[in-house]
Amino acid sequence: MKLITGDLSPYSAKVRMQLYAMGIEDVEFDLPASFFMGKLSDYSPIGRIPVLEVAEGIIPESEVIADYLDDCYPEQSLLGSSPWIRSQVRLVSRIADIYLMNNIFMALPQINRKTRVDAVRDLLTGQITRGMGALEQHIGRGGYAVGNRLTRADCTLVPALFLCERTVPMLDVENPILATTHVAAYWDEIQGNEFAAKVLDEMDRGLRARQDGTERKQIEAAIAKEKAQRP
Ligand SMILES: N[C@@H](CCC(=O)N[C@@H](CS)C(=O)NCC(=O)O)C(=O)O
Numbered sequence: 001m002k003l004i005t006g007d008l009s010p011y012s013a014k015v016r017m018q019l020y021a022m023g024i025e026d027v028e029f030d031l032p033a034s035f036f037m038g039k040l041s042d043y044s045p046i047g048r049i050p051v052l053e054v055a056e057g058i059i060p061e062s063e064v065i066a067d068y069l070d071d072c073y074p075e076q077s078l079l080g081s082s083p084w085i086r087s088q089v090r091l092v093s094r095i096a097d098i099y100l101m102n103n104i105f106m107a108l109p110q111i112n113r114k115t116r117v118d119a120v121r122d123l124l125t126g127q128i129t130r131g132m133g134a135l136e137q138h139i140g141r142g143g144y145a146v147g148n149r150l151t152r153a154d155c156t157l158v159p160a161l162f163l164c165e166r167t168v169p170m171l172d173v174e175n176p177i178l179a180t181t182h183v184a185a186y187w188d189e190i191q192g193n194e195f196a197a198k199v200l201d202e203m204d205r206g207l208r209a210r211q212d213g214t215e216r217k218q219i220e221a222a223i224a225k226e227k228a229q230r231p
Contacts, residue, residue, distance in 0.1 A: 008206025099131025
């Protein structure tokens with residue numbers, strides 16, 4: 001299997017954390033130059049990462065990939081042991097994907113103060129705050145997102161909270177985790193988990209590469225190599 005993934009991509013980090021926690025090691029990681037050239041849709045019509053490549057074809061969408069991995073390795077599944085727990089894992093994962101990460105992604109173009117439209121920034125950050133409020137009610141109280149062990153809810157939430165903490169302040173809006181009690185306690189504690197720490201390190205590396213220009217240089221080199229290899 002091959003995973004098309006990027007260090008900073010939170011949806012990719014979610015799948016990587018699941019792979020690490022399930023102990024699945026035979027997955028190669030790759031990020032083709034076509035992603036940076038806006039041509040990933042030649043390979044995967046949705047044109048976004050992560051994408052899992054398997055013998056039969058490609059699987060886009062982090063949640064679909066997560067289900068596929070659980071189906072392939074039921075013994076190591078991180079979905080939970082009862083219908084109730086599984087519903088809560090899916091719920092927290094959905095809050096992180098739809099109400100946090102999706103709105104943060106849509107708000108990111110508003111980071112540039114010169115081109116920012118305040119009404120757009122306010123609309124989207126208002127939705128992030130609302131999602132955080134819902135998460136505050138649903139999140140577990142025992143150090144994990146749900147129940148008393150690591151689940152797929154943690155795999156989605158850890159990258160989402162990293163994104164929240166590190167990018168929302170760039171919009172000149174306070175990190176919404178700071179206004180919470182249970183999410184803040186969870187965030188403090190989960191960073192000590194080995195699989196969470198591993199993906200947080202990777203995301204941090206990705207953010208530094210973006211900010212110090214290393215990523216731009218890597219992209220330019222990958223695009224030049226790709227062009228040179230064309231017939
Ligand atoms: N719903 C998708 C979202 C994936 C997504 O938005 N990925 C971002 C990177 S984290 C991406 O590929 N963006 C490129 C683009 O929007 O063109 C999932 O869960 O996998």
